[in-house]
Amino acid sequence: MTVDAMTAERSDAELVAALADGNRAALAELYARHAPWLLLRLSRRCADPSLVDEVVQDTFVAVWKGAHRWKGDGEVAAWVWGIGIRRLLDALRRRPQAALVLIDSGDGALGIEQSAEERVLLSIQYGDLGPALDRLSPELRAVVQATVLDGLTTREAAKLLGIPSGTVKTRMMRAKAQLREALA
Amino acid sequence: MRADTWHADAASLRRYAEGTLGPAASASVESHLLACAACRGGVAPAAPAARLDAIWAQIEEAVDTPRRRPVERALVRLGVHDHTARLLAATPSLTTAWLLSVTASLVFALAAAQSTPRGVLLFLAVAPVLPVAGVAAAFGRDTDPTYDVALAAPYPSFRLLLLRTAAVLASTVLLVGLAALLLPTAPGLAAAWLLPALALSTATLALSARVPAAAAAGAVVALWLGALFTAVRATGSTYGAFGVVGQTACLALIAISIALISGLHRRAAFDLRRES
Numbered sequence: 001m002t003v004d005a006m007t008a009e010r011s012d013a014e015l016v017a018a019l020a021d022g023n024r025a026a027l028a029e030l031y032a033r034h035a036p037w038l039l040l041r042l043s044r045r046c047a048d049p050s051l052v053d054e055v056v057q058d059t060f061v062a063v064w065k066g067a068h069r070w071k072g073d074g075e076v077a078a079w080v081w082g083i084g085i086r087r088l089l090d091a092l093r094r095r096p097q098a099a100l101v102l103i104d105s106g107d108g109a110l111g112i113e114q115s116a117e118e119r120v121l122l123s124i125q126y127g128d129l130g131p132a133l134d135r136l137s138p139e140l141r142a143v144v145q146a147t148v149l150d151g152l153t154t155r156e157a158a159k160l161l162g163i164p165s166g167t168v169k170t171r172m173m174r175a176k177a178q179l180r181e182a183l184a
Numbered sequence: 185m186r187a188d189t190w191h192a193d194a195a196s197l198r199r200y201a202e203g204t205l206g207p208a209a210s211a212s213v214e215s216h217l218l219a220c221a222a223c224r225g226g227v228a229p230a231a232p233a234a235r236l237d238a239i240w241a242q243i244e245e246a247v248d249t250p251r252r253r254p255v256e257r258a259l260v261r262l263g264v265h266d267h268t269a270r271l272l273a274a275t276p277s278l279t280t281a282w283l284l285s286v287t288a289s290l291v292f293a294l295a296a297a298q299s300t301p302r303g304v305l306l307f308l309a310v311a312p313v314l315p316v317a318g319v320a321a322a323f324g325r326d327t328d329p330t331y332d333v334a335l336a337a338p339y340p341s342f343r344l345l346l347l348r349t350a351a352v353l354a355s356t357v358l359l360v361g362l363a364a365l366l367l368p369t370a371p372g373l374a375a376a377w378l379l380p381a382l383a384l385s386t387a388t389l390a391l392s393a394r395v396p397a398a399a400a401a402g403a404v405v406a407l408w409l410g411a412l413f414t415a416v417r418a419t420g421s422t423y424g425a426f427g428v429v430g431q432t433a434c435l436a437l438i439a440i441s442i443a444l445i446s447g448l449h450r451r452a453a454f455d456l457r458r459e460s
Contacts, residue, residue: 027247031240033221033224033225035239036236037224037228037231039236040227040230042200043203046211053235057243060244062245064243075218075219077217078219081218133211145207
């Protein structure tokens with residue numbers, strides 16, 4: 001297919017640049033590359049498939065419209081995820097009854113700002129971290145996941161989890177203390 | 185460890201996609217996926233292809249949808265449904281050209297009103313005609329670009345009629361009302377055009393169930409000017425038509441017209457006429 005020949009060899013960054021010029025083939029290629037993992041990852045955050053589909057759709061429409069806003073550094077995937085998780089937040093705010101799946105825990109996510117302490121605490125290079133995270137209670141793990149892995153602010157995490165911001169902060173502190181203890 | 189030298193093993197990717205991988209390992213996979221195109225390709229087959237195709241179709245539709253015109257955007261922001269906003273924005277009497285011509289008419293009428301009492305009468309005579317023209321333009325076979333579409337659309341034409349009329353009246357009356365604030369007369373007289381405007385518009389609407397909208401509007405405007413002239417002659421006052429008798433007559437006309445319109449609606453005359 002000519003479309004593939006045009007886009008197959010181009011990097012994600014080149015495709016996003018092409019989006020800004022209104023190139024539909026570039027959007028199709030980006031979708032083929034990034035929609036599958038995005039859909040899988042969002043499905044682990046939200047149990048409602050129809051809502052996930054809606055969020056994936058919104059995300060790529062936002063990518064299409066906001067391609068000029070991409071700064072051009074870092075991973076396109078991280079940028080797409082940043083849009084996706086915030087769209088999920090918006091969708092959950094509109095439909096608060098949609099069930100959340102709180103399963104994952106966190107490590108240092110790429111392309112997302114975090115404090116040096118978090119990077120050290122949550123870096124997967126520490127072999128003991130995996131079991132330590134698994135031992136966290138689901139409530140604490142959800143907070144670690146939302147703030148560190150998903151790259152949300154305290155306020156956004158609070159909205160995602162349906163708890164006050166203060167609770168996010170105290171749970172994060174408790175999670176860090178437990179991890180520190182487990183890794184000591 | 186660099187992302188491009190380490191890859192998640194196939195079993196982890198598969199279990200991640202299934203949702204059976206443990207929390208810490210899942211977190212590890214997710215972080216790695218953000219940086220590794222090869223592993224993103226690795227999990228891709230696990231994503232449901234049918235859902236991805238359906239989502240893509242929706243994205244194409246969203247991307248292809250033309251940008252909304254300013255009127256439509258404003259309506260959507262006011263909480264009007266997408267499709268209703270599109271229908272309203274397609275109303276000829278809501279286009280920028282129409283609103284500009286209404287504004288121009290008002291400017292001239294206002295300019296005339298500044299000089300003499302007869303000028304004020306001119307303003308009061310013109311003001312009710314503008315919404316009538318708007319209502320007529322909204323439903324004319326010749327002026328409405330969506331006339332044929334509206335005939336074929338699975339949307340009750342009576343509802344469309346009311347929607348458009350309300351929108352036309354609201355926008356035109358707003359413009360005329362703003363202009364009337366600048367009239368060099370007492371506020372009471374400056375608002376005297378309001379009831380006649382509503383009366384003439386509803387009468388046009390009622391008539392347009394039987395005759396083409398342009399003819400209905402023409403007849404109503406002719407009647408209005410005739411009544412104005414007669415009233416000025418009969419009372420000997422410049423604003424004779426806008427007295428208590430005139431306003432009461434307008435109220436009566438509004439009542440009759442609304443009764444006619446709702447009666448016609450029950451007999452589905454609007455729908456029949458549109459189908460013929």
